[in-house]
Amino acid sequence: MIKQGNKAQKSYGLKTKIQKLRRTSIATVLLIGSAMVTTNASAADADPSIKELKKVLQGQIELMKPELEEKVKGLSVDTKMSLMSILAMHNRYSKQATMRQVMTEVLSDYQSVMAGIMTDNPEHTADSARRLANHRIPVGGLLPYLGLENISDERLAVLDSFNTSVEGNALKLAAAAEKGDMATAASLLGPISSGCVACHGVFRTKPGVSDLLR
Numbered sequence: 539m540i541k542q543g544n545k546a547q548k549s550y551g552l553k554t555k556i557q558k559l560r561r562t563s564i565a566t567v568l569l570i571g572s573a574m575v576t577t578n579a580s581a582a583d584a585d586p587s588i589k590e591l592k593k594v595l596q597g598q599i600e601l602m603k604p605e606l607e608e609k610v611k612g613l614s615v616d617t618k619m620s621l622m623s624i625l626a627m628h629n630r631y632s633k634q635a636t637m638r639q640v641m642t643e644v645l646s647d648y649q650s651v652m653a654g655i656m657t658d659n660p661e662h663t664a665d666s667a668r669r670l671a672n673h674r675i676p677v678g679g680l681l682p683y684l685g686l687e688n689i690s691d692e693r694l695a696v697l698d699s700f701n702t703s704v705e706g707n708a709l710k711l712a713a714a715a716e717k718g719d720m721a722t723a724a725s726l727l728g729p730i731s732s733g734c735v736a737c738h739g740v741f742r743t744k745p746g747v748s749d750l751l752r
């Protein structure tokens with residue numbers, strides 16, 4: 539896991555201790571990644587996973603057009619921490635896949651979880667659920683696909699709860715399946731899909747609408 543200093547940890551009133559630990563380190567990473575702050579560099583150097591994340595972030599920001607880059611840099615530290623804590627739950631970064639491609643893959647994984655449950659196969663279920671939880675991050679990260687109008691502290695504040703619904707419950711589902719508790723695994727499909735639907739409600743328009751229809 540990622541290490542971080544105690545000082546920054548105190549200054550954020552976040553929900554759980556784990557979230558605090560995670561987000562604080564992520565904020566440090568983000569700030570270093572944006573070359574805005576040089577403190578805590580030694581902590582970053584000490585942990586290869588932080589170094590890795592820093593590289594990923596720098597790469598994402600470099601890919602953004604100036605209008606997006608500007609908006610991202612203007613986000614509050616809290617929002618940045620929240621975004622980075624979401625990214626930290628993933629270690630598969632695509633250099634080419636779009637968000638739509640990733641989403642299609644996520645849907646496949648969701649359906650695969652369902653198949654595992656329906657065939658009473660804990661290994662199939664758990665593997666697919668973990669794959670879903672650690673879905674690929676599209677090229678440039680999530681932000682380029684959410685629309686410029688959504689790149690604000692207010693709009694992005696909801697992302698973390700959607701992430702918990704989807705990724706958090708997928709990991710719980712995997713654990714339940716591994717214990718052979720397929721009833722609990724099945725009961726978590728609903729909360730996962732609620733997370734998908736809630737995020738789509740905020741950040742997505744209807745897929746595939748044609749502008750050639752009256």
Ligand code: HEC
Binds near residue numbers: 642731735737
């Ligand atoms: C972080 C918010 C978020 C979450 C959580 C989320 N999605 Fe999406 N999803 C999006 C956005 C944004 C798009 C539109 C992307 C675009 O068009 O570039 C999308 C698009 C899609 C699409 C349409 C792809 C297409 O071809 O247009 C599918 C299918 C989909 N998501 C499935 C899922 C499933 C299944 C889950 C839950 C397991 C899920 N999504 C969770 C944000 C989310």
